[in-house]
Amino acid sequence: MIGIVNYGAGNIFSLTSALERLHLPYGMINEEGELDKYTHIIIPGVGHAGAAMRKLEQTGLVEPIKTLKKPVLGICVGMQLITSHSEEGDANMMNIVPVRTRLFDKELGIKIPHMGWNNIRHKNTSLFEGIENGSQFYFVHSYFIEYNPIFDIATADYGLPFSAGVQKGNFYGVQFHPEKSGTAGERLLKNFSNLKE
Amino acid sequence: MLSKRIIPCLDVKDGRTVKGVNFVDLRDAGDPVELAWRYAQQGADELVFLDITATHERRGTTIEMVKSVARQLNIPFTIGGGITSVADAEALLNSGADKISVNSAAVRNPALIEELAKAFGVQFVVLAVDTKLVQGRNMVHLNGGRLITELETEDWILKAEALGAGEILLTSMDHDGTKNGFDCILLDKVAKSINIPVIASGGAGKVEHFTDLFLNTDVDAALAASVFHYGEISLPYLKQELKKHNIAVRL
Numbered sequence: 001m002i003g004i005v006n007y008g009a010g011n012i013f014s015l016t017s018a019l020e021r022l023h024l025p026y027g028m029i030n031e032e033g034e035l036d037k038y039t040h041i042i043i044p045g046v047g048h049a050g051a052a053m054r055k056l057e058q059t060g061l062v063e064p065i066k067t068l069k070k071p072v073l074g075i076c077v078g079m080q081l082i083t084s085h086s087e088e089g090d091a092n093m094m095n096i097v098p099v100r101t102r103l104f105d106k107e108l109g110i111k112i113p114h115m116g117w118n119n120i121r122h123k124n125t126s127l128f129e130g131i132e133n134g135s136q137f138y139f140v141h142s143y144f145i146e147y148n149p150i151f152d153i154a155t156a157d158y159g160l161p162f163s164a165g166v167q168k169g170n171f172y173g174v175q176f177h178p179e180k181s182g183t184a185g186e187r188l189l190k191n192f193s194n195l196k197e
Numbered sequence: 198m199l200s201k202r203i204i205p206c207l208d209v210k211d212g213r214t215v216k217g218v219n220f221v222d223l224r225d226a227g228d229p230v231e232l233a234w235r236y237a238q239q240g241a242d243e244l245v246f247l248d249i250t251a252t253h254e255r256r257g258t259t260i261e262m263v264k265s266v267a268r269q270l271n272i273p274f275t276i277g278g279g280i281t282s283v284a285d286a287e288a289l290l291n292s293g294a295d296k297i298s299v300n301s302a303a304v305r306n307p308a309l310i311e312e313l314a315k316a317f318g319v320q321f322v323v324l325a326v327d328t329k330l331v332q333g334r335n336m337v338h339l340n341g342g343r344l345i346t347e348l349e350t351e352d353w354i355l356k357a358e359a360l361g362a363g364e365i366l367l368t369s370m371d372h373d374g375t376k377n378g379f380d381c382i383l384l385d386k387v388a389k390s391i392n393i394p395v396i397a398s399g400g401a402g403k404v405e406h407f408t409d410l411f412l413n414t415d416v417d418a419a420l421a422a423s424v425f426h427y428g429e430i431s432l433p434y435l436k437q438e439l440k441k442h443n444i445a446v447r448l
Binding site: 011013014017021046047106112113115117118119138140141157158177179181182183185186 | 200293317320321
């Protein structure tokens with residue numbers, strides 16, 4: 001069963017709705033003791049990464065999450081939380097995946113936020129199983145995860161190539177919103193729920 | 198590459214869609230959930246619901262509708278109409294809306310844009326602007342074009358961007374309903390003047406209008422209502438035609 005880290009950063013109605021459509025059972029994690037109840041953990045997040053990190057710290061879940069051995073998926077700001085640092089609020093993140101979260105540069109001639117459907121190139125990891133390469137996902141964000149070939153599992157281009165998906169061991173992150181990304185996004189959530197420890 | 202978005206717009210009142218919608222096999226043409234799902238299946242990239250519910254007391258039905266849509270829909274959607282406070286917006290966000298759009302309330306109280314952006318992030322705040330040409334100047338109008346303001350459209354949009362609007366939905370009242378094409382000149386000027394996405398609205402009548410729009414302007418999305426509702430343009434066909442012109446679309 002999937003546990004959703006409930007730390008008050010953004011609305012999770014769309015995420016829980018998507019899990020319900022997929023008949024994937026889930027519950028909420030408010031404190032450390034509840035992490036053991038679930039086989040898979042999702043860290044959602046919308047809004048300001050620095051503020052989200054402070055809220056997560058207040059739950060006391062940061063250190064317990066870092067020691068998890070089961071599959072963990074960060075979505076959007078939830079993905080940024082597993083990086084080392086975010087330029088949003090110049091804030092230190094959980095530093096699970098040693099890459100940085102940076103602000104898009106409008107000097108590249110792009111509009112910010114990066115909003116809408118963009119295609120990704122993925123590396124055929126289990127998370128993207130059955131998802132055609134070049135598929136489009138729904139993004140909405142102003143900060144991005146810098147591309148690093150060691151941790152990148154999916155790349156998108158917006159002014160520059162950035163990581164739309166990262167992985168380090170059992171920790172995964174996606175910048176797009178799978179719960180809003182049509183059938184490709186639903187497949188990704190299903191794939192996540194099938195990942196083995 | 199970021200795709201150009203195609204956005205059908207649905208008017209809702211008391212939790213039901215109004216204006217006839219002409220899908221042949223709909224069980225209930227007024228059911229927003231069924232319609233939204235249908236558009237999503239056909240390849241809509243996003244949806245906008247414009248809530249024209251007259252009274253504050255009936256807003257509860259809108260919230261229930263937003264929840265039902267969010268439960269069923271796997272694409273993003275915006276809800277606009279009657280949002281005057283952070284509390285209004287929060288109720289919609291918590292019901293699963295991805296974005297809210299504000300129009301008159303922001304004209305009357307520009308600080309609202311800033312408050313919404315601070316509370317929920319700029320990506321959540323769409324500023325809808327209805328514009329109409331008056332003595333050679335594009336002026337912001339309210340109440341569906343009936344009430345002129347003292348704001349020049351381009352100035353207002355620049356100010357709104359600075360306040361924290363994350364996207365602009367620009368409707369040309371001169372073009373709206375004419376089915377003669379979008380106001381490409383103004384739209385391009387606006388899109389080039391700001392650094393946030395622009396949704397074009399008003400004037401869509403045939404497929405070529407969308408191609409013209411995306412080939413000749415820097416806008417990011419196109420919104421239309423009747424051409425989709427009455428089946429005059431089918432979404433899959435529209436997307437194919439755009440692709441033929443090398444316009445990035447999601448198929």
